[in-house]
Amino acid sequence: MLFQLGILKKLFISFKKSPLYRQLTRYEITDGESKFEKMLKSKERHISEITHELKTPIQIIQGTLSNVKETTKESDSVLKSIQLNMKRVEQLVNQMQKDTPRASAVSDYFTTYTTENMAHIVNALEPLAKAKRQNLDMRVKGDGTVSLITDSLEKIVVNLVENAIKYTPDLGTVKVVFAIEAKTFKITVTDNGAGIAQEQHEHVFERFTRFSNDEKGEGLGLSIVKNLVELNQGEIQLDSKQGGGTKICAVFPIDDTEYINAQSDMQDTAQWQGDRKTLLIVDDSREFRTYLFDLLSPKYRCLVAKNGKQAFEVLRTHIVSLVICDQLMGKFDGLSLTKEVREHDSLGATPILMFTASSDPTVEQIALEMKVDYYLMKPSSNQEIEMRVEHLLAIRDTNVQPEKGIDNELFKYGCLSIPEFKTEKDMAFYLNFIAVLENHYQDEEFSREQAAKALLISPRSLNRRMAELFDYNFSEFLSRYRIEKSIPILLEGSSILNACLDVGFATSAYFSTSFKRIMGIPPKKFVEQRGNTPIQ
Structure with missing residues (x-):
């Protein structure tokens, strides 16, 4: 009812x-399980089964192509294109079979691409251009190799060229230029298609963006390209106008060290003033630098350098707790870096962990004689590397006085006023400068030129840095530093003559005049007033 x-x-x-x-x-x-969860698992199983089944036809096609190649006298461009694309399909199938992409070895991070590799990637796309009777022009400027995240160059070039072919009319032209320059690597893809209106430029690299319904696609290609370019620390530029074709240029740094260190310098001052230690990773292999950076950066602040010369520049401008370097790095290798560090006034006590692939005991003996703190053979486990880093930092902390108390300890008599430093570069200069003075203030002939040489800068640069940071020029700073050092000697009962000679003054008259100008009273009266009582 x-x-x-x-x-x-x-x-x-x-x-x-x-x-x-x-x-x-x-x-x-x-x-x-929820229906949504079951649906996802079902889809994953379905993709897994398909990728597994694809392996067999891929193997058969590759085997057949291999046999054809062996029996063909001259290389056929069409056949070569098929072979290259089959390899690409196999790579993509292998990626689909992985649950989560993980880098298990150093070589998994980056791939070194040659100019020949670049040409192969573009040549594999030629059938797409021929289908529309287009001209696909490819040129390589410069020579050498480029290191990028594994598989990223293929995806960037394929998406850019496919997109250009798709939106260029029949009989059009697509140009691809690879330019390897001193500091940058550029990929430029240009077409003479319809172009993109100015108001649409800001949306071009967004996901699912499409400006024409005539062509198939999901609108993901340029979004993928932008993400991969940024992951490789590059920039992407668009130049296009309605009816005037499109030009897309991706620019990558040849060397990633400047980028990484610049990013570190942009951090808050708490990063270098706090308890988080700073490590300097030095290796001429970008792959190994990245491997160590990813391993250690969650716990430590990491800077990088590609050779000993660049590492020494970083040490002069940053407060580094530990250097991790490779033994073999061209002319300025790990041993040369160790020698420079150990001979430097303020850097000499910096602990050094050195990697080597050599089993020659002579090399290890030389490294230990140069006072390398620990010598680690490649390959080493992650656990061993982390343990050695922690151990060396712990030893350093017990041997080195914290920088926080250095002003109070050095200038407790008020001869020098030291400002609060806003940047790590300024603090590093100050510490290096004080270390140079500490080693040379007793030399009465010690000059500005000698100080600049010890700091590895020009006298003019030293003058500029002194003017930026302090209220004194070099001569005044040195005089005040010497007076500060003389006071404990006078209070211990030493004569004025002995005190002035101990701290680098040429005559007692000049010492007494300088002392009165800085402290307000002559040295003899200062001692009489203070006596042996503690300075408050």
């Missing part, structure tokens, strides 16, 4: 819209 009247049907429809019905039907009968 209720069914005939339609009341039951209305009640059931109303019940289906209620929260109670959604809760009751959220889970399937037995397994306790």
Whole structure:
């Protein structure tokens, strides 16, 4: 009766819209998983089965192509294109089979691409251009190799060129230029297609963006390109106008060290003033630098350098707690870096952990004679590397006085006023400068030129840095530093003559004049007033 009247049907429809019905039907009968979860798992199994089944035809096609190649006297461009694309398909299938992409070895991070590799990637796309009777022009400027995240160059070039071919009319032209320059690597893709209106430029690299419904696609290609370019620390530029074609240029740094260190310098001052230690990773292999950076950066602040010369520049402008370097790095290798560090006034106590692939005991002996703190053979486990880093930092902390108390300890008599430093570069200069003075202030002939040489800068640069940071020029700073050093000697009962000679003054008259100008009273009266009582 209720069914005939339609009341039951209305009640059931109303019940289906209620929260109670959604809760009751959220889970399937037995397994306790939501329908959404089951759908995802089903899709994953389906993709896994397809990728597994694809392996067989890929193997057969590759084997057949290999046999054809062996029997063909001259290389056929069409056949070569098929072979290159089959390799690409195999790579993509392998990626689909992985649950989560993980880098298990150093070589998994980056791939070194040659100019020949670049040409192969573009040549594999030629059939797409031929299908539209387009001219696909490719040029390489410069020579050498480029290191990028594994598989990223293929994806960047394929997406850019495919996009250009797609939106360029029949008989059009697509140009691809690879330029390897001193500091940058550029990929430029230009077409003479319809172009993109100015108001649409800001949306070009967004996901699912499409400006034409005539061509197939999901609008993901340029979004993928932008993400990969940024992951490789590069920038992407768009130059296009309606009816004037499109030019997209991706620019990458050849060397990543400047980028990484610049990012570190942008951090808050708490990063270098706090308890988080700073490590300097030095290796000419970008792959190994990245491997160590990823391993250690969660716990430590990491800077990088590609050779000993660059590392020494970083040490002069940053407060580094530990240097991790490779033994072999061209002319300025790990041993040369160690020698420079150990001979430097303020850097000499910096601990050094050195990696080597050599099993020659002579090399290890030389490294230890140069006072390398620990010598680690490649390959080493992550656990061993982390343990050695922690151990060397712990030893450093017990041997080195914290920088926080250095002003109070050095200038407790008030001869020098030291400002609060806003940047790590300023603090590093100050510490290096004080270390140079500490080693040379007793030499009465010590000059500004000698100080600049010890700091590895020009006298003019030293003058500029002194003017930026302090209220004194070099001569005044040195005089005040010497007076500060003389006070404990005088209070211990030494004569004025002995005190002035001990701190680098040439004559007692000049010492007494300088002392009165800085402290307000002559040295003899200062001692009489203070006596042997502690300085408050």
